[in-house]
Amino acid sequence: RFNSDRGCHYRWPEWIRICMDNNLTRSMSAKGCSPDNAAAEGFFGRLKQEFFHKRSFAGVSMDGFINMLNDYMVWYRDRRIKTEFGMSIMDRRRELGLVA
Known part of the structure; x- marks a missing residue:
C-alpha cells in the first residue's frame, strides 16, 4: 500500500x-x-532543518551519508530534547518505565 x-x-x-x-x-x-500525515510531515521537516540543510554533502559517499543519517537518527531518538517533556524521548520512556 x-x-x-x-x-x-x-x-x-x-x-x-x-x-x-x-x-x-x-x-x-x-x-x-x-x-x-501531520506527524510524518513534521518529522521530515525537522530532519531537513536539523540534518540536511545545515551541512554540505559534497564529497560524501553514499555509505558516508547513510552513516551520518544513522548518527542523526540515534541522536534524535536518544538525546534530542523534546520541549514538551524537558528531556529526550528515551529519558521520558525511562521515566515512564517503558524501557530499562
Whole structure:
C-alpha cells in the first residue's frame, strides 16, 4: 500500500503503471484532513532543518551519508530534547518505565 498526500504523481500514468506492476494499492489522505500525515510531515521537516540543510554533502559517499543519517537518527531518538517533556524521548520512556 502506498499513501499519497494527493501530490501530482498520484495521477501520473507511469506511476499508476509502476504501482500496478508491483501490486501496490494507491491510497490518499482525505482532502483537507491534515492530521492524516501531520506527524510524518513534521518529522521530515525537522530532519531537513536539523540534518540536511545545515551541512554540505559534497564529497560524501553514499555509505558516508547513510552513516551520518544513522548518527542523526540515534541522536534524535536518544538525546534530542523534546520541549514538551524537558528531556529526550528515551529519558521520558525511562521515566515512564517503558524501557530499562
